[in-house]
Amino acid sequence: MNPELGLLLLPLTAGLLVLLTHLPLGEQVLRRGILFIDLAVAQLAALGALLAQQWWPGLAWASLLGGTALAVLGAGLVGLLARRFPQQREAVIGLLYAGAACVLLLLLASDPHAGHLLASSLNGDILWVSGSDLLPLAAITLLFWLLQWLRPDWLGGTLFYPVFALLVSLSVPLLGVYLVFVTLIAPALVAQLAGGRWAALCSGLSGYLAGLALAWALDWPAGATVVLSLLLVSVCWLTVYILWRTYSGQPSASSGNS
Structure with missing residues (x-):
């Protein structure tokens, strides 16, 4: 193996851990x-x-604890409001996001390194994760899948919100807001529309591999490159799957779920 490509193993492991839970x-x-x-x-x-x-x-652990605490509180608030105002929950979530983003901007207004801190929170720095950075996420991922194996429906209730907040708060410092969001949504869409979880895992892992390799080879920002790679791979996977279903005469996954 090329020694330089070996340096991508930790970023790829970070992406895989996030993918497995998200x-x-x-x-x-x-x-x-x-x-x-x-x-x-x-x-x-x-x-x-x-x-x-x-x-x-x-x-040393202040940022992780602070991020987790506020994320869990916010997710709990979303869960409460979603039950009280189910028709307006997306509006509430949008307002919560806008409010948090504006408070962050105000806090950074007088910081000379504001641009770097803001870019880091949005895009992350996945190429430079260390083994110690991955330990909390790896432990939580193992526990997550143990519970998933013992009780497959355990995320169906209110426990979803604190678990979601915990995993997101561990993922954002490594991957950034944008990459965590795309890792959450794009593979889930593939699973829903084009072949289930194994297809989603394959497309997600392919997106991470291609994105990290491009970012390393071309010296592009890793977070944005992997985001675009995940989106492109997901679209290609959906397109190929739909064409195969159409020309093989089989109903699509979406029509089967409707």
Whole structure:
């Protein structure tokens, strides 16, 4: 193996860990019709991490704890409001995202490094993750799939919201808001429309591989490159699957679910 390509193993592992947990979460998001909850919770996680860094600058775990705490509180609020106002839940989620984003901008207004911090929260820095960065996410992913194996329907109730917030708050510092959102939604759409979870995992992993390789070879921003790669691979997968279904005479997955 090329030594330089070996450096992509940790970023690829980070993407795979996020993909493994966000695929079932994304299926729940589509089923519940709360499409933009990830953006809102991810923005809250970024805001909580920044607040914690400013209040406790010398504490190594401050940003992770702050991001997790605010994300869990925000997700709990979304869950409560979704039950009280089911018809207006997307509007509430959108307002929560906008509010968190504006508070973040105000906090960064007087910071000379504001541009870098904002770009980091949105795009992440997946190429430079370390093994220690992945340990909390790996532990939670293992526990997540153990529960998924023991109780396949465990995400169907209110437990979804705190679990979702915890995983998003762990993922955003590694991948950024945009990549976490696309990892949540694009593979779940593939699973829903074009072949189930195995197809979604294959398309998601292909998107990460292609995006990371392009970002490394061309010195492009990794987060944005992987986002576009995931989108392109998902569209290609859906197109090929629909064409195959059409010309083989079999009903599409979407028509079968309707």
